[in-house]
Amino acid sequence: MPTTLLMGVVGSTAYGLATTSSDEDRLGVYLADTADILGLRAPAVMTGSRVGTSPDVTMHELYKFATLALKGNPTVSELLWLDDYVVATEGGLSLVGIREAFLSTRNVRSAYGGYAVQQSRKLLSRHEAGKGGFSSDVARRTAKHGRHCMRLLRQARGLLTTGQLKIDMSDQRDELFAAGELAARDPRAFAELFEKEFAAMDAVESVLPDQPDLARVEAVVVELRMAALRDEATPR
CATH class of the missing domain: 1.20.5 (Single alpha-helices involved in coiled-coils or other helix-helix interfaces)
Known part of the structure; x- marks a missing residue:
């Protein structure tokens, strides 16, 4: 079963711009089952998202989340900069810990x-x-x-x-x-x-690097996949 790594409240509520008509939006990243990643459905699984309502929740698979964040996608990137989280696993916090690596x-x-x-x-x-x-x-x-x-x-x-x-x-x-x-x-x-x-x-003189630190991001993504594989292989 997919594992939620990180989830938080985003949108107008997080921005401090909510009104009486604003909904609470949640965004998260999950890790797909290793068996699905290794199988024939891997491309569809890794680029997938899950959307729910009440509250509105959008969840991206780790690969999709990382690739969108590396492109600077504003909606996705903000998840890594929240003050607190609804769900924050060790794996999810490892993504928060390298949030600067996604930037360029x-x-x-x-x-x-x-x-x-x-x-x-x-x-x-x-x-x-x-x-x-x-x-x-x-x-x-x-x-x-x-x-x-x-x-x-x-x-x-x-x-x-x-x-x-x-x-x-x-x-x-x-x-x-x-x-x-x-x-x-x-x-x-x-x-x-x-x-x-x-x-x-x-006109701003940027302090950011010209390119994101792809190697650092990839190392964490690979470690999260390997950790899931080791966990699944451990007898219960």
Whole structure:
């Protein structure tokens, strides 16, 4: 049976940006059964995810989690920077212990900045398509969309500057919510603000390495697989 290595509360709750309508999102990484990894279904098993509801939970297999984190995927990477966890095994904490090894300047700029740019453009196109007026629900979702675009840029700037990913953004809550309201009210003004924030992020002199430490990550992934194999081979 797959083993959960690490699980924590992510999303708006972790960012300190939750509202009364926010759900609690959980993210985790699990280790697939060794027999499945060694069998013919290995590619599908290793690139798999499991999704549940009540609460919303997304779990990635170790291989998928590691490869996404190495690419700088913001949603996946944040799991390694939480203050506490719902589940934290020794194996899971070994991933937390090498979290800096997943980082690189190019991938952080590309993943965080690229995703934020993509989403900000969607906001503008949505506004152009709905000039007749938005419903209150669409406006609410647009505001949420806008503040998270801005959050990504702020987190990326901090990560490039310090080498540490700041999860709790509650000290910037008012600014981020104001940016979200601007996105809903005046997307073009939001686009101008976004460009300034993006330029500030892009101008940062990064303290991160040019490439992630692939060898260090791989060593931990292999050790987790080997430990599972040794455990399964031990008589009960």
